[in-house]
Amino acid sequence: MDVAVVVDFDGTVTEKAVSYMLLERYGRPGWRDLDRQYAEGRLTAREVIALQFSMIDATDREIDEFARHHVQLRPGFLEFVSHLRGLGYPVAITSEGLDIYIDPVLDENSVEYVNLFYNEARRDADGRLVPYYPHPDMDCEECGNCKSGLVKALQKDGNYVVFIGNGRTDVCPARGANMVFARDMLARTLEEEGKPFILFEDFHDVMEAWDSVVAHG
Numbered sequence: 001m002d003v004a005v006v007v008d009f010d011g012t013v014t015e016k017a018v019s020y021m022l023l024e025r026y027g028r029p030g031w032r033d034l035d036r037q038y039a040e041g042r043l044t045a046r047e048v049i050a051l052q053f054s055m056i057d058a059t060d061r062e063i064d065e066f067a068r069h070h071v072q073l074r075p076g077f078l079e080f081v082s083h084l085r086g087l088g089y090p091v092a093i094t095s096e097g098l099d100i101y102i103d104p105v106l107d108e109n110s111v112e113y114v115n116l117f118y119n120e121a122r123r124d125a126d127g128r129l130v131p132y133y134p135h136p137d138m139d140c141e142e143c144g145n146c147k148s149g150l151v152k153a154l155q156k157d158g159n160y161v162v163f164i165g166n167g168r169t170d171v172c173p174a175r176g177a178n179m180v181f182a183r184d185m186l187a188r189t190l191e192e193e194g195k196p197f198i199l200f201e202d203f204h205d206v207m208e209a210w211d212s213v214v215a216h217g
């Protein structure tokens with residue numbers, strides 16, 4: 001069986017969502033209200049990230065340094081990636097976040113052997129952050145980065161896809177994945193929907209469950 005692993009970044013690979021850490025540190029007033037509108041379904045994920053990233057008042061260099069010095073990986077992530085590498089299973093990080101903070105976090109922690117599917121940070125004429133979406137879904141405007149598209153593409157290539165995530169933009173790809181490890185909001189939503197998943201706190205839990213569930217999946 002070919003297995004491919006797809007992992008969300010903010011709040012899954014990392015202990016806390018880096019996007020929120022940046023907003024808390026550098027955000028202009030008003031970003032929390034946008035979050036409420038998103039939670040109430042009045043904004044799409046694509047709209048809320050574009051608006052919130054434009055409110056982060058920091059240079060690329062400040063964001064890079066903040067990401068390197070303030071972000072903690074979730075325990076066990078490095079060991080998990082190394083375990084998958086040993087098994088020969090590809091790992092992809094898929095994120096609605098931006099390269100300018102994800103790259104430095106991975107670099108600072110010497111994370112290797114992961115494929116990256118995320119949004120790219122650009123700047124408008126006023127110097128504000130504007131996300132560019134290299135992996136959209138042409139028929140759905142909910143997200144900037146279509147995580148489900150990646151899951152489906154890997155399945156089309158014959159892979160059994162294990163999805164690991166925590167948030168609202170993880171619900172759609174989790175519904176389509178072959179196996180799901182979930183925490184936080186994702187776990188609560190899948191529970192309500194009756195979709196099977198394995199609850200995890202950190203990647204040591206994922207590894208502990210891995211051999212029995214994936215090997216016999």
Ligand SMILES: [Mg+2]
Binds near residue numbers: 008009012165166167
């Ligand atoms: Mg997340």
